[in-house]
Amino acid sequence: MREAVRKESEIFSELAEICTSPGYVHAIASLCYQNNILIYADKLTPEDMLQQFARDILVRTEVSTLIGLACKKQLNIDLPSPEVIQRYIDKTDSLLKEIHQSMMLPMEYIFDSNEVSDHNFNPFRDGLVLREPIFYSGESAYYFQYRDLSKIKYEKDNDWFLRNKGFSIQQVIDVVMSIQSLQNDKAKNVLRGLFDKNPSEWTVLSAYKFTAKEVSDISNIEIDTVRLVIESFVSSIGMDEFNSLDDFNPKNAYPIIQLPEDEYLLFQIYSLTQALYETPFFWFNDDKAYKNIANQHRGEFTENFSAERLKLVFGEERVFSNIDIYNSKDQVGEIDVLVVFADRAIILQAKSKKLTITSRKGNDNSLQSDFKKAIQEAYDQAYLCATLLNDKKYKLVDKSGKELNINREYKEIYPFCVISEHYPALSFQARQFLKFQETKNIKPPFVMDVFLLDVMTEMLQSPLHFLSYVNRRTSYGDKILSTHELTILSYHLKQNLWIDNKYAMMQIEDEICVDLDLAMLTRRDGAPGSDTPEGILTKYKGTVFDQIIRNIDKLEHSEIISLGFTLLSMSSNAIEMINNGISELIKRGRKDGQHHDLTLEISEGGLGLTIHCNDDHESISRPRLENHCELRKYTQKARSWFGICIGQKVPRLRFGVNKEYDWVQSNEMDELVQDLPKPQNLEGKNKINFAPATRQSKKVGRNEKCPCGSGKKYKKCCLKQEWRM
Known part of the structure; x- marks a missing residue:
């Protein structure tokens, strides 16, 4: 039985009361210091990052709630006793904790006995059920992403900033970075200062206080401009309307608090960087003459970014x-971003919609309306374009009016739905609300x-690597449970994402994200740590396997893209x-100059x-490999068989083939394969067995079996090819 739980409103009122107690800001400062300050030695490690995932750590939405409630009355910063x-x-x-428990609805509500018999019943589409994951969802962005992407997002709005706010977007970013640097230094020094004080004077509030002059000195920006920037993030909105967790909290959009004597207070630098990315939306909205222009810029940012x-992955x-699709003279579709790699394609549709306050409160209609505008419409457009992409009667025309001359037969098309704003519990909502179709070549969407x-x-x-991850992530769909997508990506980088068919579900805990968090912090903010998680990107670097993957990227041959996916998914x-x-094949080939080969069964009856390892001319080596793969x-009776040819002197992938068609019995083939040795199975083996290396010592007769292993007579195989040379 579930214990009696108080009403959320009752608990919230009690929380509001304690938050407005004299000197409560010192408690907030202590909580922020415990939650947000990372302590480490000379180098930051994943173990250090684990501090962020302790069970008693508050999520930022909880801390923001405390700050908002504390500001419902005039702040009292007198220092209470410890x-x-x-x-x-x-x-x-x-x-x-009590509020969190009150938001978790009882099982008898979620699984209504009157509706569970309906196979279309999904309790997680209920707005009240979604309130908890929306409020407690993990952050979708790193603070440095908000900071860095803001510069790109508002690049076209810079004149408006200068004209209406008195500062440029770069000056805003410089001020924010200076506040961060200032607070980092103060956080380091505040603990040292406590040793010289009586315990009755202990507080860390000073780590979160700053003045415009301090920021001006660090940023080298005029103090009047600095003050304009700071006060743009000080709320002029009263807190009277903030009476529940779902109400608009002005301290999220305007996180800096004005104190007496030209002092300011900021508890979470994350909140300021997020406000830097999101709050100009409210400024533009108040300018009716500029509002539509700003919205257009926001949409362009999502597409262009x-x-x-x-392009970093696939090249220019x-x-x-901005590809338009035409049927004769009529435009029937528009693709925001199209990526083409061999016989794979990505169709990306961009949106810049936000989750409304009404939706956060759990209103079913509002939730579904917001989702439709943000995601469903983008997917519907992507799916339509995907159905037209393989049909050559439709023309693809770029923004200059030129028709694209590209491949029009795609084995796999991946619809991407990309939004520019933080959308709480995005993956979870997509799982519940998104209606999509999957065909033979159009894959499930990636939201x-x-x-x-x-x-x-x-x-x-x-x-x-990119497409292989997308392929698996979209294929597994609902099989993976995680609070956000970054955790799944981090798991992949560490462990190589793979779910055996015998498992219906895999849950990934948040802690595995520390490796990715550290890598991004190192790359983007200069933290003293590792910039690449130990795993799939590091383990085989410099090996023959790594070289094959790089060669598949470079060759971009449709025949071997699927092989690349298969190789990257292996244990x-x-x-x-x-x-x-392969190393052994190369070693033997260099020693005797002969052709050597190896056949492996990747999955029984499947792949x-x-x-083949040789330096023979492709007119000889390719037909030989084709023949061998057909026989194998x-x-x-495999559904698909791959073949690759590796050079001996230079161990690179020369070319590849793929035999993928239905198996049909053939008397001729039965005769050819009767003496063919069984392939070695990769599953469950520790090593590959090689026959002793022997040099060909006698001349092969025309009617003898070809030494290449094709099963054909020598005169109908390699002798014939050599004669053609």
């Missing part, structure tokens, strides 16, 4: 923006914000076996791989 501060903290912690990030020549796309393109700067043991196997596919 005992009173601790009592404030203990009571706050207790009330926040997405295109530029994808494979990424196209994300610009922040996830930014991180994905930062960490997976290889077409094959560590299988990859080690392939690495060792196989034949590796037939004898194993």
Whole structure:
């Protein structure tokens, strides 16, 4: 039985009462110091980052709520006794836990006995059920992403900033960075200062206070301009309307608090960087003459930023923006960003919609309306364009009016829905609300914000690595449970995302995100740590396997893209076996100058791989590999069989083939494969067995079996090819 839970409104009122107690700001300062300050030695490690995931750590929405409630009355910054501060903290912690429990609806409400028999019933579409994941969802962006993307987002609005606010977007960013630097220094020094004080004087509030002069000195910006920037993030809105968790909290949009004597207070630098990214929306909205222009710029930012990030992975020549689709003279579709790599494509549709306050309160109609505008419309447009992409009767025309001359037959098309704003519990809402279709070549959609796309393109700067992750992430869909997408990406970088068919679900805990958090913090903010998580990007770097993946990227041949996906999804043991196997082939080839090969069954009855190692002319080596793969596919009754040819002198991937068609019995093939040895199976083996290396010592007769292993007579195989040379 569920214990009796007080009403959320009753708990919230009690929380509001304690937050307005004399000197409560010192309790907030203590909580922020415990929650947000990372303590480490010379180098930041993943273990240090784990501090952020302790169970007693408050989420930022909880801290923001405390700050908002404290500001409902005139702030009293008198210092209470340590005992009173601790009592404030203990009571706050207790009330926040109670509020969280009150938001979690009873099971009898979620699984209504009157509706569970309906196969269309989904309790998680209920707005009241969604309130909890929306409020407690993990952050979708790093603070430095908000800071850095703001410069790009408002680049076209800079004249408006100068004309209406008296500062440029770069000056805003410089001021924000200076406040961060100032607070970092104060946080380091505040603890040292406590040693010289009586415990009755202990407080860390000074770490969060600053003046315009201090910021001006660090930023080298005139103090009057600094003051204009700071006061743009000081709320002029009263707190009377902030009476529940779902109400608009002005301290989120305007997180700086004005204190007497030219002092200011900022508890969370994250809140300021998020406000830097989001609050100008309110400024533009108040300017009726500029509002529509600003909205247009916001939409252009989402498209342009997405295109530029994808170019980092795929290159300029494979990424196209603003593509119109025509049927004769009529426009029937528009693609914001199109990516083409061999026989794979990404269709990206961008939106810049926000979740409204009404939706946050759990209003079903509002939630679904917001989702439709932010995600569903983008997906519907992407799906329509995907259906037209493979049909050559439709023309693709770029923004200059020129028709695109690109491949029009795609094995896989991935619809991307990208939004520019923080959308709480985005993945969870997409799971509940998004209506989509999947066809043979149109895959399930990938719903994300610009922040996830930014991180994905930062960490997976290889077409094959990027597409392989997208392929698996979209295929697994509802099989993965996680608070946000960054956790899943971090797991992939560490462990190689893979779910065996025998498992229906995999839950990934937040803690695994520390490796990705550290890598991004190192890359974007100069933290003294590792810039790449130990895992798929580091383990095989410099090996033959790594070289094959790089060569598949470079060759961009449709025949071997699927092989690349297969290789990247393999276990560590299988990859080690392939690495060792190819190394042995190269070693033998260099020793005797002969052709050597290796055949592996990747999955029983499903996939196989034949590796040829030689420097023969492609007119000889390609037909030989084609023949060998056809025989292997037939004898194993496999749905697909791959073949690759590796050079001996230069161990690179020369070319590849893929045999993918239905198996049909053939008397001729039965005769050809009767003496063909079984392939070695990668599953469950520790190493590959090689026959002793022997040099061909006698001349092969015309009617003998070809030594290449194709199963054909020598005169119908390699002899014929050699004669053609």
